[in-house]
Amino acid sequence: MKRIGLVATVLAAMVFGAMALAFEAYFSDAAGNKIGKVWEGRYVYIAVKDPEKGACGIDEFEADILIFDFKTGAYIMVVDDPATPAFEGAVFRELGGIGSGLYFWVDGPGSNRKVSVQIGSRADFTSIPYGMTHVLDSYYASPTPPAWAWLEGAWEYVDQNTFSSSPWPAPGNPVPTLVELPRDKQTARVNFEGLTGAVNALPAGGIAGRFENNDTLVLIVREPVNPMNVDQDQVKIVDTVAKLKVTPTIVSYGCGPACENIVVRIEDPDENLNPNEIEYVPFFVIVNPGSWNPQTSGINNFCTLMMRGSLNDTASDDLMEPIRWYNIYDEPVPATVGTTTVYSRWILYPQEWLSGKYTIGTTKVGRALFFAAETAVDSGVFEFNFGNLEELQEALGFAKFPPYTTITFYYIDPNDFDDMDLAAIYVNTNKYHSQTWITDANGVPVSEVKIGHGGLYIRVYDADANQNACCQDKIVVHICNPHNEDDSEYIVIDEISNNSGIFFTASGIRLEPVWDAVNGYQLVFDDWKVQAFNEDTIFVRYNSVDYEQEDLNLLGDGDPTTGFPPAINEDAARNQYWDVSFAKVKVYDFQVFDGETHHMRFLDGEYKPVTEIPVSGSLYLEVTDLDQNENPLLRELIFGGWNKDAYSGDDGDREYTTAIGSSQAEDDGTTPSADANEDSAPIWWKGDSNANGTSADPNSDVMTPQGAVSTAPYLKDTSISGIAETVKIFMFNAQNGNWERIDLRETAVGSGVFRSTVCVLVADSRHPGDGNLGSAAGDTIMAFYQDPSNHSDVSIISIKVSEGGAGAVTPPTVQLSVVFDKTTYYPGDTVTITVTDEQYAGAAEIVGTNVLVLLDKDGKVITSWNKLEAVAGQPGKFRVTYVLPETVKLGTITAKYTDPYMTTRTAQGQATVVAKALSNVAGITISPNPFQTSTTFTIQAEPAGAVAEKITITIYDLTGAKVAVVSGENTASVTWDGGNLRNGAYIYVAVVEGGTKAWTFKGFVYI
Structure with missing residues (x-):
């Protein structure tokens, strides 16, 4: 069966979480609150909400956990090996309260100690400066790290021919020296982990992994005993923009105590990894950068310093080791200061500029590297005080600075090289x-x-x-x-x-x-x-x-x-x-996943957003990535295999990806080819450096579901259409590992919205896995996206394949509606109601109890029909008529239709009953007259059926004394109860109001 490495199943498991609402896994704080962002150096917890378990009194369960960083390759994997009797996976305990259904990852069965996962640390807070190097966590150098310690995390996308050594050396060997950059467009995702170099203080284990600010960490939790209980979550590492300021900007000699000290101030909150420690960040100083011709060195500006590292220890050439996260805190090259040795990074300035304080051999050199200390624990602000200009001159190893000299300070985030700032100060003036x-x-x-x-x-x-x-x-x-x-x-x-x-x-x-x-x-x-x-x-x-x-x-x-x-x-x-x-x-x-929202979704075969898909369905992918709208006049394409480089000599035949450092160039038919130096090496590669595949675990997967891979590991891990692994945008089935590359095309010029134009079939029972994902009901399908222009920009979404029963059936979309022939009616009017239901096109009638019900404004039934007759010559249309009672309540009336054979199919229409507008009142009718106890005064309205806004009847006896007043609003009549008066004649005065008019009538009424 085809697969795509670790991507094949563990990742895909993420899908279930969105669907299986009873099992929700997520990154949390210590209280169990879901988080979307985390500061480097802080801790996260892994929580699962499962109300069903809580209600059943289950206080503990076992699960597999995988957490990983797509950018650097760092991962934590705590999974059970079904081949052994003991359970090696993770344990979750209900620590949110009995019956709460809130479970935390704990450090063992029966334990109440939550596992806290550290997101980055420094190598050694007691060792300055190299101990400030970013690492994955506090366990990076531990000989016996716990199961929740991070692994790997030392990937770097670099030009493959940046370095003189080829192929890339195995861990434990020195980092090859730099040659020219770039060269031949040969690029690789190089794993630096374990490599050594000229780093002065590098531990014996070699280069360690790290996280980068703005990276995306993905969590997968899977309960082995219940395949439905799988969920995923993601969290972003907080990224801030640094600010560098140097004061004063104009400096002078000879002002003594009156001079303001030269202070470098760096504000970079994401370098505050530990709120209880004073931390340090590096910065660089170059005098008059770019203004002289290098001689035996190629460094005269900040970019060449970053690329070449320093002048070397003989002053005959440069160090030729680029400054990267793993060595930016290092001081690799010694220089002599009198009878002592000082390590730093050095620049070969014109000799006449320098004082000779620092020398390599007989060559005078200038110091370029310094470290600023945090102003207070947890401040994220770092400062370095050089003192006055004379003291800065001495610190850099310079002779007296001539007037107008430009002294430039550079700060680059030691763990996030896209974050950089610079500032300059000037001697005497910058006029x-x-x-x-x-x-x-x-x-x-x-x-x-x-x-x-x-x-x-x-x-x-x-x-x-x-x-x-x-x-x-x-x-x-x-x-x-x-x-x-x-x-x-x-x-x-x-x-x-x-x-x-x-x-x-x-x-x-x-x-x-x-x-x-x-x-x-x-x-x-x-x-x-x-x-x-x-x-x-x-x-x-x-x-x-x-x-x-x-x-x-x-x-x-x-x-x-x-x-x-x-x-x-x-x-x-x-x-x-x-x-x-x-x-x-x-x-x-622009981040497709920004810590809160996924700007990415699945679409069905009609390009409609879906959260669940039937086995018979097909899927498209839509991604909103505004920074990929790189040409506002062109509908653009994001190729799912954008990670391929232009050079094919290092590809091998791509049947199987071997370890970094393999010397096997081509597949000999029995051993895998050496394409690990190709940037398209599998995601979460796990094998060792044994190129012949004889290691205990030669598989390129970090985590593969049981039964998902049944073929030999040397067989091609191609997609359902035969595409070789790996790619950067793809869709795959989490249960069986079938996958397909996804290419995205912009929906419109300048939109920044990209959509796949070729669908992926969920399943095909005739040819499972051949041109389709081979899915079964209940499977999880996942889509993965990585931005080619920002490799920290990663998004994963998932969808579940619908399971059986009527609930999973989506009836065909047919026209269904209920329409009145008018929008407004008067009491007594005839209403005509037309029901359109193409499900019954061709039928002579629709029969069923209360198939159509007419309701008044209060929802009470006015009338109902058990049979709807078809309209001649109009298939699918059915019609009834009805005369509204004169007493019908004014307001909205509703006609509700219910399919007698599928009661979930309903439709309704509405109209409004209003009173007729009163234009004239011809008189008053009294009935009965004479009367015994009560009588009714009714207006003679024009048009018939109209009502008055207000009717007021005043009753007088024959002496002129007022004996009663009755009134009513929005009515055609009022009733007077005179049963308590003696028999005889009485005078009435009627005032009728309607619109802007009023009518008055007088007469006699008899008891």
């Missing part, structure tokens, strides 16, 4: 510095840009760059995305007019995704296009210097090995190395 902006096409500065929309425009003011008054001059800007998986470009910009000193990219610079939604990985340096991820930070740096024309001629050719970066012409008249200016923007991001 003579250039200014740089990122703008829209009209030159208006912007703070946010959207991939595919409008592009980037750069505006620079620099009078010093206006060197030729007769012609437009040119300048160069550096566009950098320091995410370390993104782009770097040097762009030539023209002056907008002669002698203006204003430079502007009159044509936009295209902003594209690193991972195209159709073609996959497309990062290219030096192509004058910018590739980025949603949520990234992009900044532009301008240096007021001239460059070698030979190098400028090579820019934009797509080859970063030539003229990239361009060399500075240090002999030019304009070489204002101190003049550096910046601009920064964020890339727009």
Whole structure:
């Protein structure tokens, strides 16, 4: 049977939760309240609500648990092995109160201790700085971690030929050194776990996993003894935007105590992992970035520092190990300070700039890395005080800073590289510095840009760059995305007019995704296009210097090995190395699952939203992802296999995915092929590094349901239409592992709503699993989506296949209605009621007890029919007539139809009974007259049947004394009871009111 790795069943189990309302699993706080977001470093609990168990007095049950992070690959798996007599799964106890039905995951049978799952931690709060490295939890280095400790979590999407070693080494071997980035569009989802490198303080176990801010964690709880009891939940890790501020912005020498200390302040709440500890974050300092030609080093700006790591320990080259989450807290390279050694990250500045405080061999170097301490426990604010300018100069290893020097500070979230900020301070003044902006096409500065929309425009003011008054001059800007998986470009910009000193990219610079939604990985340096991820930070740096024309001629050719970066012409008249200016923007991001809402749903074969599907049905998928609307003039496609790269040499035959580090290049017919270095390696891969498949568990699944996989693991894990695993958007059956890739097409130009145009059949009894999901009643079907432009943006939804009985039958949709021939009636009018029921088209009549009932405004029956006769020549239409009583209550009348053979099929129509408008009163009729006890005064209304708004009758005796007054509203008559008066003649005066008119009548009445 076909499968898609772990995705095949455990994940699919999520579906049941939405349907089996009696079994609800979710992430919770300690009190059992459902949560949708969690701060890194905090704890979550796993709760299940099952009122049926609570009502039955069940205080404990066993279940399997899986929690995982789609971005980093971290997971917790506590599942039972049915091959052993003991139960190895999770235990849930009713801790919400007896009979509450609220159960928590506890640490063992009979225990009341809830399992608290930590969402990230630091390696060692007592070790500074490297102990501040983000890890999965506090157990990451424990020799005997508990069952709820996280595993793996060290995935990274990187350019495969970033590094010189090929294939990627097995765990325990050093990280290969960097060569060029990017190269040949060969990309991989590389597992860094266990690898070692030049990290000075890395523990013996090697690189550990972590979570990234904004990641999605998915929970699955499954009760093995009851396949209906399966549910899923998701939670987002909170992501905040950091702010960096350095004060003062203008610094000077010689002011002594009067000088304000230079203070770096970083506000980053999501770096406050432990509310009881003082924590640290790294930041970097570069003087006059980009303003000199590197010699034996390639580092002269922040992006090259992030890519190359540092000058190496011989000052002959760079370290060539990119700065990533696992080493950003490390100080890998030693330098000499007098007779001592200091470890840090170093930059090879021009030797005349430096004091010689720090040296590597005989080479003077400048310090680039510092760590800011949290101002208080639980503050999320970090500060570093350099003191005055003289002290900053000494800390960096510089000689005296010349006037106008630009000193730039960079902060990048150590666990979330799309979150970055920078600030600059200036020596003496910034009056003579250039200014740089990122703008829209009209030159208006912007703070946010959207991939595919409008592009980037750069505006620079620099009078010093206006060197030729007769012609437009040119300048160069550096566009950098320091995410370390993104782009770097040097762009030539023209002056907008002669002698203006204003430079502007009159044509936009295209902003594209690193991972195209159709073609996959497309990062290219030096192509004058910018590739980025949603949520990234992009900044532009301008240096007021001239460059070698030979190098400028090579820019934009797509080859970063030539003229990239361009060399500075240090002999030019304009070489204002101190003049550096910046601009920064964020890339727009939309989350399909934002911690509260899934902007994703199943549709049936008629494109109608559904929460349950019959076995005979078919399913479509609809996703709203506004940031994937990358071209507002084009109906776009999101290819379900967007993770495929353009290079096929590392694919193998894709029959089976082996371990990271396998050297097996092709399938020899008996062993699996080595396609693990391909980015499309299975989700939640679990095998070891034994390439020949002889390990105890060579399966690529982390969790597979019993009976779902009956074939050898080397057979292809293809979809129901023969697509090779794996893909990024798919639908699959949780019980049998059958799956299919889903491609999404935008529903309209600019909508950002994407829908599959090919349905997935739920089942086909003739060919189960062949071109269909092979589902049975009660199965769970799940859909999975991962945004190609933000790999933290993940959403999963599920739907249940309807189970049997009449309740699972959806009658065919037929026209069914009840209509009156008018919307309003008067008392005494004839009403005609037409029932349309195409279920009975061709029948002469519909017969049944009270098949049609006419109700008054109070819901009381006026009349009913047991037979409806068909309308001649109009199949499916049936009609009755009825004369309303004169006494019918004014208000809404309702005709309700009930199908006599399926009483759940009903329809109704409504009309209104109103009084006739009174136009004239011809007189008063008294009856009886004479009378014994009472008599009635009735108006002679025109038109007949109309009523008066008010009738007032005043009675006088023959002496003129008033003896009685009677009145009524919205009526045609009033009654007077005079039985207590003596016999004789009495005078009446009648006043009738209607609309704007009134009529008065006088006469005698006799007792």
